[in-house]
Amino acid sequence: MIDVAYVTYKVDLDDPHADIDFDIPLLTDALNAVGLSVVVAAWDDPHIDWASASLVLVRSAWDYVPRRRQFLDWARGVSTSTRLENPFDVVLHNTDKVYLRALERQGVHIVPTSWLSDGASAESAITSVRARFGPAVVVKPTVSAGALDTIRTSEPTEASAQVYAILATGRTAMIQPYLESVEGEGETSIVFLDGEISHAVRKVPALTEGGHGDPSGLVALTPELRDTAVAIMNTADARGLLYARVDLVRDGRGALALMELELTEPTLFLPQAPHAATTLAMAILRRLR
Secondary structure: OEEEEEEEOOOOOOOOOOOOOOHHHHHHHHHHHOOOOEEEEEOOOOOOOHHHEEEEEEOOOOOOHHHHHHHHHHHHHHHHHOEEEOOHHHHHHHOOOOHHHHHHHOOOOEOOOEEEOOOOOHHHHHHHHHHHHOOOEEEEEOOOOOOOOOEEEOOHHHHHHHHHHHHHOOOOEEEEEOOHHHHOOOEEEEEEEOOEEEEEEEEEOOOOOOOOOEEEEEOOOOHHHHHHHHHHHHHOOOOOOOEEEEEEEEOOOOOEEEEEEEOOOOOOOHHHOOHHHHHHHHHHHHHHO
């Protein structure tokens, strides 16, 4: 019997742009240090007996996007045979960014977004966003990871083409203004472990030159950042989760806006805050007692 199964994905080592989970060695070492055994495996590895693990920890399953239904079937199956963290209902809800619309209805200030599904007019939505916020827009699907199928453009025809390409695959498209603040202050990611703030980092946004959503360093948490993140977590009823990440950016008026609430497979930036690995390992240990 294994205590913890750390869920990742099959990395193509020949791909120079492959995403590497730098959290793995820190967390596996921390788990071992508190007396827990751990195995690292890809979520779609057919040779893994997930039921043999006391806790299955969803971490870097970053290739699920084009196979979301298969991934959800896997997560549902695991949740019926052992403990899944975060739980299946969270994974189901959080892997489609329409959850942002629900949070907005509950009063959370998100990046202004137009949502388009089958039959919608991309041109009118793009015209509206550009009229309100300026010529540069971001178009992406609601089921995505990183910058996959995401573009930033000031050309309405290019934006429309991307929307229709997304709709053609049966997905919902999001149109947002491109916020210039990401090139200055940047995007701030606030990591929660066991319901409490652990640390925060500033990220180089994936749609800026040279950016892949990589961290640029730890951020000192101001009361504004802390209060905003905690309020979002409370609204989402997410304080009881093992891990979470709140991604914030400033809108055109200077107010903090929610970019994403990552509850499924967020990078936790453990190399930037090594103490956090022990914090998370202890939280896992408490869940297994």
